[in-house]
Amino acid sequence: MPLPLTRREFTHLASALVSLGLLLTLLFHWQPGPIAALASAISDTYYRFNPHTPSRDIIFVAVDHQAVKQFGRWPWPRQRIAAGIEKCRAASVIALDMVFSEPTEPEQDKALGAALAQATTIGGFLLNGIRNLRPDEAGMNLLANSSLTDFQDVRLIESEEVELSISDVLAGQAALASLNTLPDKDERFRHYPAAFVLLGSVQPSLGVQTMQVFLDSQASLRGNDGDLLKTAKLRFAERVVHLDQRGFTRLNFYPEDRFHTLSFAQLFAPDFQPDQFQGKVVLFGITEAGIADVRATPLGQYPGPLMHATFMANLLDGHGLQELEAPTMAGVLFLVLSSVLAIMLIRQILLRALLYLGLASAVYLLGLLLYRQAGIWLESGYAITAVAIAAMTIETTLLSHSRKHAEKLRLAFSTYLPPGLVNRIVENPDQLKLGGEKKEISVLFSDIRGFTSMSEGVSPERLAEIMAQYFQPMTEAIFDQGGTLDKYIGDAIMALFNAPLDQPDHVLAACRAAVAMQYAQIRINESLGKAGATAMKTGIGINCGAAIVGNLGSSIRFNYTAIGDTVNLASRLESATKKLGVDIVISESVYLRVNSALPCRALGDVHVAGKEQAQKVYELCWQMIADPFTGKILHATSPDFS
Amino acid sequence: MRLQNVFLVILLSILSGPALAKCQSVAKLVAFEGQVSIKPNSKVLKTSPGVLPRSLCAGDEIHTLEGRALTDDGRLSVAIDSFSLAIFTGVSKAELNKGQALFEVHKRTAQKGVEVKTRLSVIGVKGTRFLVGDKDEGVSVVLDQGVVDITSTQGPIGLYRETEVSKPVEDDFESYARRHAEGIASEKNAFEQYKTEVQREFVAYVESLTLEAGKELVTQGRIAVERKISGDAAQAIKSLRAWQDKN
Numbered sequence: 001m002p003l004p005l006t007r008r009e010f011t012h013l014a015s016a017l018v019s020l021g022l023l024l025t026l027l028f029h030w031q032p033g034p035i036a037a038l039a040s041a042i043s044d045t046y047y048r049f050n051p052h053t054p055s056r057d058i059i060f061v062a063v064d065h066q067a068v069k070q071f072g073r074w075p076w077p078r079q080r081i082a083a084g085i086e087k088c089r090a091a092s093v094i095a096l097d098m099v100f101s102e103p104t105e106p107e108q109d110k111a112l113g114a115a116l117a118q119a120t121t122i123g124g125f126l127l128n129g130i131r132n133l134r135p136d137e138a139g140m141n142l143l144a145n146s147s148l149t150d151f152q153d154v155r156l157i158e159s160e161e162v163e164l165s166i167s168d169v170l171a172g173q174a175a176l177a178s179l180n181t182l183p184d185k186d187e188r189f190r191h192y193p194a195a196f197v198l199l200g201s202v203q204p205s206l207g208v209q210t211m212q213v214f215l216d217s218q219a220s221l222r223g224n225d226g227d228l229l230k231t232a233k234l235r236f237a238e239r240v241v242h243l244d245q246r247g248f249t250r251l252n253f254y255p256e257d258r259f260h261t262l263s264f265a266q267l268f269a270p271d272f273q274p275d276q277f278q279g280k281v282v283l284f285g286i287t288e289a290g291i292a293d294v295r296a297t298p299l300g301q302y303p304g305p306l307m308h309a310t311f312m313a314n315l316l317d318g319h320g321l322q323e324l325e326a327p328t329m330a331g332v333l334f335l336v337l338s339s340v341l342a343i344m345l346i347r348q349i350l351l352r353a354l355l356y357l358g359l360a361s362a363v364y365l366l367g368l369l370l371y372r373q374a375g376i377w378l379e380s381g382y383a384i385t386a387v388a389i390a391a392m393t394i395e396t397t398l399l400s401h402s403r404k405h406a407e408k409l410r411l412a413f414s415t416y417l418p419p420g421l422v423n424r425i426v427e428n429p430d431q432l433k434l435g436g437e438k439k440e441i442s443v444l445f446s447d448i449r450g451f452t453s454m455s456e457g458v459s460p461e462r463l464a465e466i467m468a469q470y471f472q473p474m475t476e477a478i479f480d481q482g483g484t485l486d487k488y489i490g491d492a493i494m495a496l497f498n499a500p501l502d503q504p505d506h507v508l509a510a511c512r513a514a515v516a517m518q519y520a521q522i523r524i525n526e527s528l529g530k531a532g533a534t535a536m537k538t539g540i541g542i543n544c545g546a547a548i549v550g551n552l553g554s555s556i557r558f559n560y561t562a563i564g565d566t567v568n569l570a571s572r573l574e575s576a577t578k579k580l581g582v583d584i585v586i587s588e589s590v591y592l593r594v595n596s597a598l599p600c601r602a603l604g605d606v607h608v609a610g611k612e613q614a615q616k617v618y619e620l621c622w623q624m625i626a627d628p629f630t631g632k633i634l635h636a637t638s639p640d641f642s
Numbered sequence: 643m644r645l646q647n648v649f650l651v652i653l654l655s656i657l658s659g660p661a662l663a664k665c666q667s668v669a670k671l672v673a674f675e676g677q678v679s680i681k682p683n684s685k686v687l688k689t690s691p692g693v694l695p696r697s698l699c700a701g702d703e704i705h706t707l708e709g710r711a712l713t714d715d716g717r718l719s720v721a722i723d724s725f726s727l728a729i730f731t732g733v734s735k736a737e738l739n740k741g742q743a744l745f746e747v748h749k750r751t752a753q754k755g756v757e758v759k760t761r762l763s764v765i766g767v768k769g770t771r772f773l774v775g776d777k778d779e780g781v782s783v784v785l786d787q788g789v790v791d792i793t794s795t796q797g798p799i800g801l802y803r804e805t806e807v808s809k810p811v812e813d814d815f816e817s818y819a820r821r822h823a824e825g826i827a828s829e830k831n832a833f834e835q836y837k838t839e840v841q842r843e844f845v846a847y848v849e850s851l852t853l854e855a856g857k858e859l860v861t862q863g864r865i866a867v868e869r870k871i872s873g874d875a876a877q878a879i880k881s882l883r884a885w886q887d888k889n
Contacts, residue, residue, distance in 0.1 A: 120687075144677035144707045145688040149727060149740075175687050200725070201677075201707050212686045 005401055013397050017337045017390055024382050025330040037186035039381030042364065044188075044298035046371045047253050054254045054313030057214075059277060060261045060305060061088065063286040067264035074291045078108040078169075082115035085284070087267040091277040094121045095210040097179055097285035097305040100165040101131045109168035116172030122209050123173035127180045127196055129163025138171070139164050140199075146176040146209065147201035153223035154232065156247045157182075158197040177209035181295070181307050182248070189295040189302070191248035192311045194221060194234045194241065207311035211236060214281050214312075221247070231325060239315055242322040250321045250377055251310045253299045259309060283309050323377045336363060336383045340390040344398070356391040360384045412551075412560070413484075413500070420482075424501060436550030442497040442510035442542060442590070443567050444483065445574035446474065446517060449537045451491040458533075466533065467491065470524055474538075477516035480628065481509040486561050492574075496562050499549040507544045507593040511620055512628065514540040514584045515598075519627040519634075541573025542620070543587040572608035573617060580606070584620040591618040599624040665699030669715040669730045673889035676709025676724070703729045706741065710882075712889050718756050718767075719746045721882040731759075742775035744882040747788075759795075762861045766791035768852075773879050780862030784875040785853045792859060793850040799861065801845040804869035 005013065027035050061084070063074060071080055078100070088094055094116075103109055116123070135143060143162075164170065178196050183189050195204045204212070204219065212219050217236040224230040224245070232243035241249050264284075266272060285305025286293070293304035314320040324332070336359065343355045367380035406426040413422045448454075448470070455463050471493070475485055478495045482503050486494040495513065498506035517540060525535040545566035552561050573585040580603050591600050599621040605614035623634040671680070672695045679688035683701025691711075698704070704711050704722055711722045718734045726741020736745070737759040747756055747770050756767040758774060760781045765774065768791065773784040783792055845868075853859050858875055859868050871879075 140677050140708075141679070141690045144705070144709070145679045145690060147679075147688075147705075147707065149681070149688075149703075149705055199708075216686055218686055 009401055016393050020386060020389055021333045021337050024333050024386055025326055028329050028382050029326040031185060033185035039379050040186060042381035042384060043367060043379050046368055047298045049368060049372060050252060050254060051372060052319045053258045055316040056260050057316060058281045058309050058312050060259050060283050060309055061264055062261055063264045063288055065288055068288045070265040078104055078112040082112045084264055084267045085115045087274055088277050088282045089119050090274055091119060091282040092279050093210055093213045093281055094119050095206055095283045096123050097206060097308060099124050099126055099163055100169045101163050103166050109166060113168045113172035120174045120213055121172060123165055123176050124179040124206055125176050126163040127159040127178055127198060128161050131163045135164050138167050142170055142176055143201060146203060148195055148204050148219060148221055150218060151202050151221035154221050154247055155223060155245060156195055156197045160199060162198055175209055177206040178203050179206055189297050190250055192251050192307060194243055194247045207308045210281055211312055211315055241315060241320050250323050252314050252319045252321050253297055253310055259306060281312060321375050321377045332383055333386050336386050337390050340387055344394050356387060360387045436548060438546055438548055441499045441547050441549060441562055442506045442544040443570035444495040444510045444514060444540060444542050445571045446538050446540045447492040447574050449539055449578055454534055473520035474517050477520050478513045481513040483513050499562060507590055508597060510542050511594050511598055514542055514620060515622040515625045516628045518583055518622045519629060539574055539577030540584045541570050542590050543570035543573055544589050568610055576606055576608060582619040584622055586618050586620050588616040667697035668700050668733045669698045669713045670695040671698060671711060672714050673712040674709060677707035678709040678711045679705045681705060698730045700732055703727060710885060712886060717748055721886045723882060738774045738776055740776055742773060742878060744773045744879060746771045763795055764793045773875060780860045782858055782860045783853060784858040784871055785855050786879050787855050790853050791850060792853055798847040798849050799864045799866050801848050801851060802867045803843050803845050804867055805843060
């Protein structure tokens with residue numbers, strides 16, 4: 001995990017993701033136009049991978065460009081159509097995706113009716129068509145004969161207006177069926193209606209009515225009775241078509257050229273074999289540009305009659321699709337969101353981004369696999385949207401958390417540490433252990449000698465000025481060596497090295513800081529002298545060793561500090577400077593680490609408070625070390641140096 | 643002589659062939675009005691009744707939309723109301739799967755063998771005139787004349803009997819309504835609910851029962867309520883009888 005989120009942040013994030021899951025489930029259920037269009041833009045691509053070929057039992061006879069070229073512009077004399085239909089007499093059933101709602105010459109109309117009567121013909125009607133008429137008694141009776149009777153709990157679209165063929169044509173039709181199909185909210189046709197309610201009766205669509213006759217099986221229509229866990233179904237014995245709440249099924253589109261299609265003109269070709277229609281479904285429809293009902297489908301512009309053919313082919317060979325219901329989709333969405341949440345545990349943002357992409361691709365491929373192998377339609381667009389929004393939410397939360405954490409660190413350490421070190425902590429917060437740890441550190445204590453007597457003769461305002469003048473360069477000297485300002489204790493300074501961030505040369509750095517502080521003292525004294533003030537001297541003690549460091553204190557007040565013997569000894573060494581008459585006293589542990597690099601002088605064994613045994617101490621001969629500020633050495637040698 | 647008999651049998655077989663191929667008539671459609679269709683047994687598509695009287699074979703279905711149909715087999719006449727589905731399974735044997743129909747046995751002597759099925763019960767006819775309905779609220783048998791035996795096809799059912807609401811009950815209702823005003827949509831609904839609770843009196847768990855004239859039995863699920871003929875049922879009987887008499 002990049003940075004562990006707080007409980008509150010995690011709760012907010014989890015709530016946001018749950019809300020996202022619920023929102024997407026509701027959107028999936030309601031399918032508002034723009035959202036449905038976006039989702040479909042992704043899932044529509046699945047149709048390109050349809051491996052199936054439509055049943056050869058369905059033959060589409062098209063009034064196409066070739067036929068129009070041969071027989072003239074549509075509409076043709078009805079005897080011409082009758083002649084074509086007679087050629088298909090061997091078919092098991094003839095389905096007409098045409099409505100002959102205008103009378104022509106009576107003998108022409110009667111000829112068509114007579115031709116239709118020679119076969120089992122399913123005629124079409126249009127709900128809310130252009131020439132809606134109240135059907136006459138014969139029309140009403142044929143509608144009654146055509147209606148579905150085995151239905152329950154269905155919520156079909158209802159209509160009171162119908163455009164029927166004229167009675168002479170109706171007379172030849174065994175049954176009627178609806179030719180209507182309706183687009184989805186983005187005006188693309190993807191679904192096929194099982195039936196509509198017309199004037200109180202349930203009227204099947206052309207595909208359903210034709211299949212009833214072809215399969216010699218009565219269709220049974222069952223709604224889900226408002227139960228979201230159940231799907232509405234249309235059954236033909238063992239064959240099942242899954243429907244949505246309106247009684248529509250999602251079509252599994254085939255490329256147009258995979259259908260067994262004949263031009264109407266081919267019916268009159270010299271080599272025409274009428275036997276090829278034996279026991280088949282023959283669908284008559286128009287594809288000629290300008291007169292055809294062309295539909296915008298996921299496979300592009302598609303002839304309207306092939307919508308009926310697609311439904312029939314889906315049913316015959318079991319290529320139909322089952323759309324996931326809202327509760328199942330909710331399960332998919334929450335599974336995806338849980339996976340996105342798991343990705344959050346990955347530390348590297350680049351890897352996380354790759355995993356987000358991988359998850360989105362996996363969702364798409366899962367949808368494709370379900371489509372091809374199981375006929376299940378997963379609207380992967382919703383799940384991919386869930387991945388995208390969840391990833392953005394998580395990354396935004398992590399970024400915000402990281403910023404807040406950085407600000408908190410900056411606030412916490414800017415008073416202790418130089419800005420460079422604060423930046424390092426902010427950039428690599430995992431280097432920081434704030435809870436308290438035992439580690440080796442160097443501790444520097446400094447104190448102004450004779451501060452009490454000096455302060456007695458000075459006004460409080462002047463004293464504050466002098467202290468500010470003193471602490472500024474001293475603190476800078478510590479920061480310049482990467483030290484942490486632990487605290488000011490009156491006129492004393494406590495500084496740590498190698499904490500909170502690791503500092504490989506912390507002992508040397510502490511010594512160099514002490515040297516810099518002594519040179520700073522010289523400059524302070526020069527300034528004080530000009531102002532007529534008394535010069536000051538600073539004693540510094542340095543020790544290194546193990547100590548407990550961290551944010552110590554109570555929940556009311558705490559600060560970053562160090563405790564332990566190492567700290568105590570450093571303080572005692574600073575106290576010893578006055579007695580030993582030197583400016584910087586270092587412990588033996590410091591001496592052993594720096595004597596090869598810095599000039600030191602042994603001061604012998606000294607008893608310090610709190611220690612039973614005498615401690616070996618050394619002077620750090622700072623005068624022999626160059627001023628880090630000016631680069632100048634105060635004394636090349638020290639008289640006491642040994 | 644024996645050879646002659648063989649020829650005779652062969653001749654009779656040839657002559658009776660077409661007759662055997664055509665089904666045995668179990669009832670006749672004698673009248674209809676409006677949208678009425680017949681779905682011949684084992685056919686998918688329905689047809690119009692055509693010329694009357696039209697013989698019905700066993701398993702033939704009569705579907706009505708905005709229309710009515712009347713059948714008669716000499717013993718039993720069935721007036722099928724609009725939006726109904728009746729199946730004729732044998733001579734004087736019928737099933738009502740949807741809607742409602744008025745059944746009438748012509749003679750008391752002809753009662754034997756008359757059987758009417760619904761999706762929840764089998765009605766053995768002892769009476770002469772009864773209305774059977776299969777609607778959303780349940781399956782009802784309304785006996786206008788005579789007696790019928792009703793047998794549940796779904797095992798024992800709880801039989802309740804409804805009594806009339808008297809004035810004291812109305813008074814009780816007022817206090818009941820006051821107590822239960824909250825959460826009840828309207829007093830009218832509350833009263834209907836209260837009436838139902840108060841009026842229904844559990845009788846017994848039964849598999850079959852005998853219904854007397856002037857009563858109706860409404861079965862829904864595993865509960866059957868016996869009560870006086872409701873106004874709607876009486877109106878339906880009246881309407882169907884009038885049409886039946888006209889035809």
